[in-house]
Structures are given as C-alpha cells and as structure tokens.
Amino acid sequence: MGEYVIKLPDVGEGVAEAELVEWNVKIGDLVREDTVLAAVMTDKATVEIPSPVDGEILWLGGEIGEVIAIGSPLVRLKIEGEGHAPEPAKPAKSETAAPQPEKKFEPAKAEVEKPKAKPAAVAEPPRVMAPPLSGVAPRGEGEKPLASPAIRLRAREAGVDLRQVSGTGPAGRITHEDLEAFFARGSQRPGAAALAPDNSIKEIKVVGLRRKIAEKMAIAKSHIPHITYVEEIDVTALEELRATLNAKKRAEQAKLTILPFLMRAMVKAIADQPNLNALYDDEANIINQYGGVHIGIAAQTPNGLVVPVVKHAEARTLWDSAAEVNLLADAAKTGSATREQLTGSTITITSLGSMGGVVTTPVINYPEVAIIGVNKIMVRPVWDGTNFIPRKMMNLSSSFDHRVIDGWDAAVFIQRIKTLLETPALIFVEG
Template sequence: MGEKIIKLPDVGEGVAQAELVEWHVNIGDLVREDTMLAAVMTDKATVEIPSPVEGEVTWRNGDIGDMIAVGAAILKIKTAGEVGEEEPAIELTSPERAPRSAELEDEPKPVAEKREPAAGGTPAKPSAAAASPGVGAPRSGGERPLAPPAVRLRAREAGIDLRQVPGTGPAGRITHEDLDMFLSRETGSAVAAGLQPNKSVQEVKIVGLRRRIAEKMALAKSRIPHITYVEEVDMTALEELRTRLNGNLKPGKPKLTILPFLMRAMVKAIAEQPGINAHFDDEAGVIHQFGGVHIGVAAQTPSGLVVPVVKHAEARDIFDCGREVARLSEAAKNGTALREELTGSTITISSLGAMGGIVSTPVINRPEVAIIGVNKLAIRPHWDGTQFVPRKMMNLSSSFDHRVIDGWDAATFVQRLKALLETPALIFVSE
C-alpha cells in the first residue's frame, strides 16, 4: 500500500494562494484517476483539481472559504502502489483568521472511532442505534455529516438538511437507505399532521465569487457617496431602427439588442464629458481620465455577478459592439472568460433586461465614477402635447460618484444620452 499526497497546483501566473470553494470528496470515499476532488477560486476563475491516482481518501485539509497556498497539501489518498512522498509544509489561512499552520501540522484523527475488544477477546458489538436504520440522533448544528456525493446530491435536490438525517454507516455515514427512510418518515408525518411550521435555519457560508462580490459592493457603498439620476427615454424610434436592421442582417452580422446603441451613445456623450470615463484614486487624491472607452457590462451567471469588458468601444461600430457583447456574455456564463476580459472597465452598464423594473439604484463599480442602469422597456401612454399616444418608454437609472461628479454634470450626461437614443440617427453622425 502507498499514500499519495495531493498538493494545490499552480493555478495561474503570479497566484500564490486560492480560496477553497467546494469539496467533491469526503474522507473514506473511493476515487478513480481524474475524479474531481475539489474546486478552488482565484480572482474570478474557478479551477477544479482532479485526482492523479486511484484509491481511498484518508485525509483532507481545509474548510470551505479557507485560503490555501500553492504547493500546500490538501488531500491524502491511499493507493495500491508505492507512491508516497515527503509531506510538504501546510500553509492555510482563512480570510477571517490568522494563519492556522500550527493548528493543522498534525494529521486529523480518523473519523471512525476505533473499538477496543471486549473482555475475552471478542470485539465489541455496535450499538443498537448504529445497527438499526434511522435510529441515530441528528447531528449538532456545527457538525458536518458524512455522506457520499450521490447522497448529498439527492438531499440537495430534495431540500433536505443532511445534519437532520441519522446515519447508520461507519462513523455515522449517511447511506441511500438512511435518506430513503428519512424522506418516507417526513412525508408521512407531514400528511398526518397537515401544515406544520418550518423552524429550520440553514447556514450558508459566503465563499468564492459571492464573497468577492459582497466585499466589493460593501467597499463601494462605504467609500463612494452615490448620486442617482433617473430619466425616461422614448425608445420608439430606436426600436423601429433596431427591428429594421435585424430584419436585413447580412451573413456574419450579429442580432442587435439595445446595448450596442447605448454603448455608441455613451462614446459620443463621453467625448463631450471625458470626466465621466474615469477612475478616482481616493487614497492618492487623483482622477485618471481615460481616452479609451472600456465598457463593462454586468452579467448574471450561475456563480454570481461578473462584469465582462468591451475594450475600446470608441473604435467599434454598432455591429462590432453587439458581436463583442454576445461573445463576452457567453464566455462569462460558461466560465471560460479570461481574466483580462473581466477587468479594466472605465464605465459600466447595469441591465436586467425584462426584469429591469421601473427604477433602480445601481452601485458604482469602484474605482469608476459612473454606472448606467437600464430599466425595463414597456409601452406606456405618452403626452405629445395634444393627446396621449402609446410609446415604447424606458428609464435610465444612473449613479455617479458625487465626490468628483456634480449633480449638474450627471444630469447633463444623462440628458445627452436621452437625446441620442431618442434620435438614433445622431448616433451615426460623425462630428
């Protein structure tokens, strides 16, 4: 028998540590070569770590949310061959705690409790609770239940907290039979008793991309005094133009949404007010105004909110903007966006599409000084001076850093966007 120590590999150039965001295996699990063992995150990229060998997981290091140094040991796998190697120093810290290297130097004790032989040399028999399915007591709130991945998946899909499921396997391990019995008992009691109050409290640890989003939003709101300006825009003419352009698309041309038109309008408005396209270094007291317009487009993904960036929008036409938005959005959703495609924005668009509501208060993407919020497009009655007529209306809800952008300047910028969008021919006019 041998033992293979799995270390955190080099997950990117210049990356010294990564956050542990998911365990795919537990102690005692049998794994094959290339089985996914864990997932770590660096910046906004998630990397899965495969097993290089086949064997049994005997030890693992770290809790979800811990920061692990590149090269540190994360798992040990018992194998049939001789693959042991010298154990490296463990470097593991939590984002909320000081390094715990001293605490983790010793290998954790096996979860299963060793039984001493009873008098006369006969091994002690397991307790009745362990021998009888479903009899064990539920775990305490902080105790992590032992269960294979397939059982965890079933429980997650059924909305079951595994801490409430008694396990009858070794060391209290939860089996499929344990889960079946728990589900049948819960279903039967619910039918018998009718509606019951749900007093459960689920603890969800904020890790990975969600933790990064939380930190960034908290920093932006605490450091930036926001001013939000809302204006309605008559999009009827632009929607007619967009429909006509999409109806006569040539091969290779992308289908246009509202965003490419807004991006080109922003480029023209920024040319008149370059202070909007800037970063504010509040620690150095310096504003960096950019010539290039790099527009971040907030995109919702299964992992959370990310902001892919359309670089140099000032050098792109309507169709090129549309093509790049579609490409980056798809890459962000399937997790293939590169790091440089998710950084470097100078101003951001926040759009929820049909879910955009009437008004929003978007949070500035620090250190930028402005964010343009796109609300829902809807047909609403509009007074034309003599009567109410149906028009396609949309609100722009835009936030500005009030330390460096005055209310007048913010209003001027949004009104310029309004004029360009309501008369879309102006977007295409070179000045």
C-alpha cells in the first residue's frame, strides 16, 4: 500500500491562496477517481477539487473557513501499490513573465509521497474498492451526503434534507437531476406536529463569499460616515418611453430596464460633478477622481451579493449599456463572472427590483464615495394643482461619503438625475 498526497492546485492566474469552504468527504471514506473532495473559494469564485485516483481518506488538511496556500497538502489518501516521492512544487510565476490567457481550471496531477519503511510483515490483502453507488438510499443520521455547493444551496433554500435524496452520481453524489426528481416526487414530510417551543440553536460558521461580504460591509460602515438622501422621482414619461423603445427594438437588442436610463443619467450628472466618481484612499488621505465612469451593479446571486462592473459607461449607448448589464448579470448568477468583471467600479447602483421597498439606506461600496439605490415603482396619486392624477413614482435612496461629499453636493447630484429621468429626452441631448 502507498500514500498519495493531493496538494491544492493552482486555481487561478496570480492566486496565492484559497479559502476552504466545504468538505465532501471525511477520514475513512473510500473515494473513486473524480469524486469531489472539497470546494475552495477565491475572488468570489468557487472551485471543486476532485480526486485523481481511487483511495481511502487518511487525512484532511484544514477546517472550513481556513485559508490554504496554493501547493499546500490538502488530502492524503491510502492507495494500492507503492507510493512515490512527491514532485517539487512549481515555483511561483514571476510578475514580469508574459501574461498568459485565462483558461478553465483543470486540477494539476496530484503528487505522492513515499511511505516510511517499516518491518516486513504478512502481505495485506488488497482492499476492494466499493463500486460507484447508483441510486443510493437516503442516508442515516450523521452521514454527510455528497453534493456540490450549488446543490446544497438549492436544497437549503427549499428546506430539503439532502440525506433523504438518492444520489446517482459517482460514489452516490447528488446531482441537479436527483434534486429535481426529489422535488417532483414530493418530500413526503410527516404532518405538522402540535405547537411546541423550539429551544434549538444552530451554529453557522461564516465562510466563503458571505465572510467576504461581511468583512467589506464592516469596513465600509466603520470607515465611512454615511449620509443618505432620498428623493421621489416621477418616472411616468420614462416608463412610456421605455415601453415604446422595447416595442420597436430589434431582435438582437437587449430589453431595456430602468437601469440603462439611470446609468446614462448618472454619466451626465457626473460630468457636472466629477468628484462623485471617485475612490477615497483614507490611509493616504488621497481622493482618486476618475475620468472613466465604471458603474458597479450590485446583484443578488444564489451564492450571495456580488458587484459586476459596467466599464466605461460614458462611452456606451443606451442599448449597449442594457446588453452589458444583461451579460454581467448572467455571468454573476451562474458563477462564471471573471475577476475583471467583478472589480474596478468607481460608483455603484443597488436595486432590489420589485422588492425594492419605499426607502432603503444603501451601504457604500468601499472605497467609493457614492451609491445610488433604486426603489420599486408604484402608482400613486399626485396633485397637479387641480386634481389628483395617477403617476408612476419611484424613490432614489442614495448614500454618500460625508468626508468627501457635502450634503449640498449630494442633493445637487440627485436633483440633476431627477430632472433627467423625469424629462427623459434630456438624456439624449448632447452637451
């Protein structure tokens, strides 16, 4: 018998470490080649680490939430046959080396260590590996099912105990198809029990993307004295224009939401007040004011909040802005957004869509100095001087860094956006 060491492979260009967010195996488990052992996270992307060989888990190299360096031992396996000395880790690429195009992550071949010599003994009969389980029966108490982070999230949101779901993948791994089949059959839960107090406490470790969000929000609120300004916008004319443009759009054009109009209005308002399009380096006490308007679009995804960025909004048309927003939203929801798409914003829009509420108090995307919050559109009666008439109204709830932006400047900025949205023809007037 030999020992096989799986080291954390290179999971991305320039990435030196990754956070361990999930173990799919435990010590003593028998695994087959391609069984997913763990999931790690870096730069808001989750990567699964499969086993390159059959074997038995001897050792796991970290706890959930621990940050592990690339090339560090991750798993030790007992395998049939003799082990071999591990290959030396590849040196880190020089910063001056020519950049290489990004490619889809493929785990490097794991490396093996030679076991220590031990006295001769009666040969141990070879261990017979368990065949891949197909249609595995629901698991017992304490037994952890094999499933990817995405499947675990779906199950958690649906209130499904994955131990009750049969897995048809390798080693009984639960697939999306297995979960769909379970939903189709119905969970067959017992009837509701009589009302009784629930004194349970569930301890949930903050790891992965949720930890990154928590850290960034804590920094933003502890460093930035927020001022929030709320203004009511009459978007009746804008909604009529949007409906007309969507009805006449070409097949290849993206459907217009309110966001592209807001983005164009922000670009024009920033031209008058460029100090709103800036990052504040509070350690160096320097404000970096940008010429290019790079608008972050805060997006809720199955894995948490991310902020894909529409670069150079000042150089995009209404339709181009809409297409880019759709592209980034799809990439964020599927977890395929690149580091380039998720970084570099200079001002941010946050919107909860139809759940946008009447008023919000958005947290600034540190180290930016402003964030524009979109609340839901509602039909409300508005007095026109003679009668109450129905109008489509929407609030903008926007926050500003009061160290950099005075209340007056914040109000001027939002009032400029209000004028452009209430008279949308002005959005298309140059100068």
